[in-house]
Amino acid sequence: MEFSTLLDRRRSIRAFGKAPVDDGEIQAVLEAADSAPSAGDLQAYEVVCVKRADTRALLATAALGQEFVAEAPIVLVFFADPARSSGRYGRRGAELYGLQDATIACAYAQLRAADLGLGSVWVGAFDEAEVARAVRAPAGLRPVALLPIGHPAESPEPTPRRGAANIVRKEGF
């Protein structure tokens, strides 16, 4: 798909069909995440791919009862790994770069999913400890985003934006 068309068409999808997502498509989504830039090329993040219904249910509960998380056939859980970045970048790596690396990787994954005609929604509202527990994450990893992915069962209208002219200040504040 033309990149500008992809940006125009991507929507947050919160209703999913029951059909499973093809393993090749999941692989393509993960490869997109892997291709994202990262601080010092350290890729200070981990991704957990969840298919099991019981784990998806735990994630939905952790996400404050957002049930569509359980209804999507796949949920990717993106974790920042501060320790992977702090070795080279110290406090800035630990506090910032791990979060940014995980965020960019998730954004790439979301765009690739849309490119494949799959639906997804970025979920940031969750109890971090519950998410970590649901996927048995080791101490030190911080969950940044859940990305439920599936075949879209809705076609939402575009949501409003501030507009390019309003998000930019020319030459400074």
Ligand SMILES: Cc1cc2nc3c(=O)[nH]c(=O)nc-3n(C[C@H](O)[C@H](O)[C@H](O)COP(=O)(O)O)c2cc1C
């Ligand atoms: C950091 C972040 C956190 C979000 N958290 C949630 C969430 O917890 N639940 C949800 O339904 N949508 C969540 N969203 C999706 C936004 O609501 C959505 O992207 C926004 O309304 C714009 O709509 P669009 O994605 O269709 O363009 C989140 C998006 C971002 C970037």
